[in-house]
Amino acid sequence: MTMMLNNLALAEASDPRRAYPAASVVDAVKVYGSGDACVRALDGVSVDFEQGRFTAIMGPSGSGKSTLMHCLAGLDSLTSGSAYVGGTHLGSLDDRRLTRLRRDRIGFIFQAFNLLPALTAAENITLPLALAGRRPDPDWYDRIVEVTGLRARLGHRPSELSGGQQQRVAAARALVSKPEVIFADEPTGNLDSRAGGDLLAFMRRAVDDFGQTIVMVTHDAKAAAATDRVVFLADGRVVDELPEPTTRRVLARMDRLGE
DSSP: OHHHHHHHHHHHHHSGGGGSOSEEEEEEEEEESOGGGOEEEEEEEEEEEOTTOEEEEEOSTTSSHHHHHHHHTTSSOOSEEEEEETTEEGGGOOHHHHHHHHHHHEEEEESSOOOOTTSOHHHHHHHHHHHTTOOOOHHHHHHHHHHHTOGGGTTOOGGGSOHHHHHHHHHHHHHTTOOSEEEEESTTTTSOHHHHHHHHHHHHHHHHHHOOOEEEEOSOHHHHTTSSEEEEEETTEEEEEEESOOHHHHHHHHHHHTO
16 A cells, blocks of 8 residues: 555645646636626536546536636636646636647537537547647557547538548547546437447547546536536525436436426
8 A cells, every 4th residue: 555655645746737637626716797697607616527537517507607618618607716737727727828728638529519510520629739749649549449430431521421420520529639528418418319328439549548537517417427526606606516416316417406
């Protein structure tokens, strides 16, 4: 045990980011508007998202779940409180450094696939690296293509792909730069049950086999059951957590929240 702890300490010393959660917020407040039109989307939220874990964020409509994810990912800024990716305080970054952090350290999967129609699947996958003037690691790229089952479709443009294939391209794009954390906003929302199940299986494997960290906003209890932990929001606050979720347990919790 002592040797294992020493090895962990050495690993954290060699890569200080290992000592921190993949993403976190402390006393996060987000207010939109003012006066009578003021909306308090986040109301003092503090929560960590562990490295190498698959976490779902759930809650009734208007609970603040998408706002929380956008602030964690640096797509929106907090009114007060702090948001971190690893040990980096997002509020301390100027626009240029924040853009670089999102490009180099974060992956995104959205409900809308956000693929460029003029590019092939292969070009869409490697687009973030191309914009950064980098090339993909050939072995890593090959593993991603194999796991997503896209090898025969790499030369096709989005219009020539099914919805499930397009979302797998988007998932591969999120992974290709080896990000510290992937944020997924309702990634199965535009997919049928089979394609959604395939995507969740891929995300699950990315966590289990590749050590990826994924934070997913979803309203789907079946999708949440594929994760390691569910964080529940209501009225802009964290109101519950559920480790090792099942569909039945998630539905029971959401029923109590009035989803």
